[in-house]
Amino acid sequence: MGLLSFNNVGITGIKAAVPVKIINNYEYDLFFKKEDIKEIIDKIGVRERRFADEKTCSSDLCFAAAEKLISEMNINREEIDLLVFISQTPDFRMPSTSVLLQERLKLPTGTIAFDINLGCSAFLYGLSIVYSMLSAGQLRKALILDGETRSKVYSLKDRKTGFLFGDGGVAALIERDERFGKSFFSLNSDGSRESLIKINAGGYRRMSSCETVKEKVVDEYGNIRSEEQGYMNGADVFNFVIREVPRDFHRLLDFSGTDVSAIDYFVFHQANSYINGYLAKKLKLPVDKIPSTIHKFGNTSSVSIPLTIVSELRNKLEGRKHLLLSGFGVGLTWGTALIDLMNCYIGEIVEI
Amino acid sequence: MKKDFIINLKEALELDGQVVKLSDTFRDYEEWSSLKELSLIAMLDSEYGIEIEMNELNRHKTVGDLLELIAVHSSRQ
Numbered sequence: 176m177g178l179l180s181f182n183n184v185g186i187t188g189i190k191a192a193v194p195v196k197i198i199n200n201y202e203y204d205l206f207f208k209k210e211d212i213k214e215i216i217d218k219i220g221v222r223e224r225r226f227a228d229e230k231t232c233s234s235d236l237c238f239a240a241a242e243k244l245i246s247e248m249n250i251n252r253e254e255i256d257l258l259v260f261i262s263q264t265p266d267f268r269m270p271s272t273s274v275l276l277q278e279r280l281k282l283p284t285g286t287i288a289f290d291i292n293l294g295c296s297a298f299l300y301g302l303s304i305v306y307s308m309l310s311a312g313q314l315r316k317a318l319i320l321d322g323e324t325r326s327k328v329y330s331l332k333d334r335k336t337g338f339l340f341g342d343g344g345v346a347a348l349i350e351r352d353e354r355f356g357k358s359f360f361s362l363n364s365d366g367s368r369e370s371l372i373k374i375n376a377g378g379y380r381r382m383s384s385c386e387t388v389k390e391k392v393v394d395e396y397g398n399i400r401s402e403e404q405g406y407m408n409g410a411d412v413f414n415f416v417i418r419e420v421p422r423d424f425h426r427l428l429d430f431s432g433t434d435v436s437a438i439d440y441f442v443f444h445q446a447n448s449y450i451n452g453y454l455a456k457k458l459k460l461p462v463d464k465i466p467s468t469i470h471k472f473g474n475t476s477s478v479s480i481p482l483t484i485v486s487e488l489r490n491k492l493e494g495r496k497h498l499l500l501s502g503f504g505v506g507l508t509w510g511t512a513l514i515d516l517m518n519c520y521i522g523e524i525v526e527i
Numbered sequence: 528m529k530k531d532f533i534i535n536l537k538e539a540l541e542l543d544g545q546v547v548k549l550s551d552t553f554r555d556y557e558e559w560s561s562l563k564e565l566s567l568i569a570m571l572d573s574e575y576g577i578e579i580e581m582n583e584l585n586r587h588k589t590v591g592d593l594l595e596l597i598a599v600h601s602s603r604q
Contacts (some may be wrong), residue, residue: 214560214562215562218562335561396561409561409564409565410561410565410568410581411581413565413569414568414581414584417569418572418578449565453569453573456573
């Protein structure tokens with residue numbers, strides 16, 4: 176079973192960046208009538224989201240967040256021994272975006288840099304990897320840069336996904352320090368459900384061609400997309416998530432020996448407000464302990480958990496705090512983590 | 528069980544003031560949409576504790592099929 180625990184490692188600071196351009200979903204009637212949009216938006220709860228312009232990549236959002244974090248926390252760049260970039264919207268197919276960021280951030284060539292290609296659960300995977308490497312003992316400071324420009328992935332002419340996704344990037348500093356207590360992770364994967372959220376073309380199984388970029392009507396509702404754009408089967412994902420996420424939640428609490436009342440905040444991946452509301456109800460969690468940003472940033476995939484922490488928990492994390500994180504999505508992969516924070520620095524969100 | 532189920536189904540699919548028959552194929556209701564599909568799955572889970580794979584749920588066509596699903600599930604409990 177994918178269960179892990181760590182001691183004396185933790186997040187010491189987080190900063191986020193979002194594009195300055197705000198999309199008002201109820202008014203976003205480029206391809207659909209406003210009255211048709213309304214039912215969708217009421218259910219998914221995404222009133223606003225941010226769209227990066229053509230020139231802006233996930234890495235640019237992360238770079239902006241990281242530069243601010245480094246200056247605000249007065250971090251010595253020479254001490255950053257590890258940089259992990261999390262995204263499914265990298266700059267290039269090669270090289271890894273993390274290596275480009277090592278150069279842009281003027282980090283030493285002794286810095287370990289690599290990418291993690293996972294979706295909505297990836298912040299948890301990234302934390303567990305960085306915690307593991309820091310626990311080996313020699314590394315001083317680690318940066319997780321987690322960014323997504325999901326607005327560029329999905330067709331705006333497909334109502335199943337066209338109103339859901341937004342863009343954002345975060346930078347988190349992770350350090351080993353005796354002030355941090357234990358943290359726990361449960362991580363899972365189910366590749367039998369690989370087709371539920373997918374971009375079919377553009378990889379090496381089905382390489383890009385004139386055919387793959389053609390827009391096509393894909394269903395009886397008249398939704399339009401190309402094979403290079405993302406597809407999601409919402410009902411199947413929902414069905415899976417409401418079953419497996421609560422199961423994993425309880426598995427992690429059992430594993431860590433933690434009572435649910437000892438947790439200060441429950442930070443869920445911001446999938447859509449219908450799923451998130453349902454999970455909160457099913458798990459019988461107090462609403463005031465569940466920060467949410469789905470209404471203003473939409474679903475930003477792996478960025479949504481740390482972005483929600485920055486947006487909603489700034490000035491609420493003084494002293495020791497226990498946060499439960501729950502991520503789930505494309506793969507499918509899902510996970511639950513219980514992390515221990517001690518005076519975690521949270522910067523204001525930067526707009527670029 | 529039947530009466531409660533019809534009430535739950537009408538609420539989930541927003542079938543206000545309609546007569547719902549067991550022979551109705553529920554995906555043919557004018558109100559049916561991919562969003563209503565989520566409400567149906569949520570209702571089966573929250574009201575009846577039914578966990579069902581989608582390919583199995585998709586074999587259920589009529590309101591009566593759903594009622595039978597619930598009956599079989601509750602008899603197993």
